[in-house]
Amino acid sequence: MLTIAGRTFKSRLFGGTGKFSSPRVMKEALDASGCEMVTVALRRVDLDNPDDDIMSVLDRKKYLFLPNTSGARNADEALRLARLSRASGGGDWLKLEVTPDPRTLLPDPVETLKATEILVKEGFIVLPYMNADPILALRLQDVGAAAVMPLGSLIGTNQGIMTAFQIEIIIDQAQVPVVVDAGIGAPSHAALAMEMGADAVLVNTAIAVAGDPVKIARAFAMAVEAGRDAFEAGLSKKGVEAAASSPQTGLDFLR
């Protein structure tokens, strides 16, 4: 079972709350996905307001809320948001996003590392969104990140795992869970990440904007399970030549 900061998760699929056509569709899709952790943009919600459209439809007993600092351009802004979140009852868990370029929304490695270090010291459970840079993953782990969240491709693009080479290294080296975040556009992408050995994936846009968000949420849940099972089972090696499934290698000469 997946464990992050001492908490166990049955589902290795994490959900998001952005871009849905309505809070009702969001709730139904998240329920269908079976996920137990959902990320919520602090900029979108009013944590103090019990009538907030997102907060009011999701059952906080069922889902662990992972507030995120989406929109923060530097460490200072992320720190302010994180502290506000905790003060308003958002809890200790935090998905750290520091994205100074509003166009690509790529995470700033320098500011992310700086903010992670400070927030960990303040007692936050920090899951930083990061570029798929293996050394950065190690540095974040060293300053106390509870997990690392490398991107598969640019957020919202549905391009899949474009960073496979780096993610493989990160998975290989990391001692904390690796959650592939951003760019996962199809259940097959999620399955691939899980087959590679990722501990979990986070999917938002591909569910929120799909023709039938509830149905695709279920598809993602199955893909994540299939990918994980395949990883645990041990995938057969890829080969360049055709190999018969019942080898007829003659060993009659052996005495």
Added chain:
Amino acid sequence: MQYVMIPQNIFSIPDFTELALLIDGCSENDIERALQSDKVDIHGLAALLSPAAESFLPRFAARSAEITDRRFGRTIQIYAPLYLSSFCVNRCAYCGFAADNKIERRILSYDEAEAEADILHQRGFNHILLVSGEAPARLGMEYLEEIARRLRQKFAAISIEVQPLEEDEYARLFAAGITSVAVYQETYDRKVYDQVHLSGKKCDFDYRLQTPARVAAAGMREVGIGALLGLADWRLEGVALGLHLAWLRKHYWRTALTVSFPRLCPAEGDFQPLVKVGEPQLSQLIFALRIFDPDVGLLLSTREEARFRDGMIGLGPTRYSAGSCTAPGGYSHPELGGEQFAVGDHRSIREVCSDICRKGYDPVRKDWDATFQVN
């Protein structure tokens, strides 16, 4: 946090006769290529804005909708304007607030402004746009800073659309809680600009043109640009907007950008639009800019009619105003006149939001947080 800026070259806009050449040379082939490609450059934008592109409009809409959907999801942000003052030192031929128009002028006191804001807050608005005529002696930095300080506890995001300011003034307003600045060039055609701006500081085309760069340099989160449609060739305004967007992206990569599409409607003073821009033209412009820049926020205000705004949901625009009144004090005192222009969509925020929901989109009232910039 202060960012060190590399010395910038200055944004300039080619003469419209030169821009026209970009569009004149466009073939259907260019349009097709722009529609098929993931990256559209300024030539692609010119193709999308060309007369030959008119027959492609349904395909434009589909492409624009697809891009908007992926980038912004099934959401529309909701905001309301709050008019602070109708005093203005400029004479702009098209504007109801022009200095020589005989209307009753008002400037809201701090308390009056707060009362207006309270009404918007109660109606469910979380993003507001403070608007005023340009009269710095009455409505200057001190006034804006005080308003920002008074309102920032109630609103997630406060934008301003007031006279152009200096870079250090924008930095002060950002610290006071202002999130973004809208400053429209009105027209990028220098010749027409000179014709319609009869007197006042606004006559300085270049000072206004550099304003978005000053806003961005000051560290504002977002800058909004726009052209007032009905003054000059809208296709060329579209190309100019594209050039301005691309330049701002290159030089101020941390700043989010938005474009507005104010279309001239009859105002006090009976100015008639110099060129006709119909709904098909306006939608072509919106689709073309969306395809050119997938990340830009696109605003569609209550200048437009409810039918058109409903139809455009999901096709490109990402922000709608609702329940707007364009006279200072008009929310508290609807009986007062003195609007800057007559709105075309008279629905309340509730009606706008329920129509957005009916179209399968989520009307988002909060998508920012004051905490980003102030403790």
